[in-house]
Amino acid sequence: MYSAQLLDHFQNPRNAGEVSAADAIAEVENPACGDVLRLTLKVNSGRIAEIRFKAKGCVPSMACGSALTELVTGQTLDETRALGREKLIAAVGGLPQASTHAAQLALDALSAALRQLKR
Numbered sequence: 001m002y003s004a005q006l007l008d009h010f011q012n013p014r015n016a017g018e019v020s021a022a023d024a025i026a027e028v029e030n031p032a033c034g035d036v037l038r039l040t041l042k043v044n045s046g047r048i049a050e051i052r053f054k055a056k057g058c059v060p061s062m063a064c065g066s067a068l069t070e071l072v073t074g075q076t077l078d079e080t081r082a083l084g085r086e087k088l089i090a091a092v093g094g095l096p097q098a099s100t101h102a103a104q105l106a107l108d109a110l111s112a113a114l115r116q117l118k119r
Contacts, residue, residue, distance in 0.1 A: 003093025
């Protein structure tokens, strides 16, 4: 049902935890399913220097949080803002239709964190 990449991100999450002295912190909940994703990040010279996540929820939500941190680390803020749902879904090897909300939750948390930063 789940791809090998998705299961790998779930079983071996990348960048789990909290960034100390974060420049932005966002926590978003999906009201339909109750999944929660928290992102903390640090920016240096206009790039995502460090980003960490904490997730409570389904396997895809945790995997998408992990994959999101890998995709945006080192990216400029503009590159990070341009991250699309399809790229995140591809990074976890695809999602079943019923689980695409997991990618949206991660992107919503990222957007909320980025709104805290000055352009």
